[in-house]
Amino acid sequence: GQQVMQIPQYQHVQEGEDFTTYCNSSTTLSNIQWYKQRPGGHPVFLIQLVKSGEVKKQKRLTFQFGEAKKNSSLHITATQTTDVGTYFCAGTDSWGKFQFGAGTQVVVTP
């Protein structure tokens, strides 16, 4: 069955630095979504990508969908303390199964 893997599991970042977190699927995805969950909060939708090679930006966040539609990345520039939280990707495979990854927990050091 479909497996959605996220790496790294944990990311410690110095404030002001850049980092990237990755989402990899064992099967081709029709779409990929990214959510952010602050500590003690619920997941909040960030963005959806549907096209091969698609790149979308939201301020300091850049999201990319791979050419083969099997992986995605989230790149954050100039990390701020407000970026703390767990970032989840979730995708739908060709059978319509939707699965969340385990998330990347981001900790920002001032």
Next chain:
Amino acid sequence: GAGVSQSPSNKVTEKGKDVELRCDPISGHTALYWYRQSLGQGLEFLIYFQGNSAPDKSGLPSDRFSAERTGGSVSTLTIQRTQQEDSAVYLCASSPGAGFNQPQHFGDGTRLSIL
């Protein structure tokens, strides 16, 4: 406007008891989803309702779990004969359209603790 509302926010019960968790989706949203999140883990899909269609129950972990959605709005997730491994946060989400290609709006969840 009002978001997804879940109740209760916390539930502590003894092993073997039945529990009911409630979800009020955003008004007008036709799709409703239930997930389970264990401590420090990702979201495990449980069940998906879309309009009047038969629900996708493929994620329910056992026959102790069931859910219904009345009138295309409020949903109740029922866990019978609870076990300690059922302890988790149960999250409900809704979206304005069908399928998993819609942004999902989550409630704050019900934290379930089985003693």
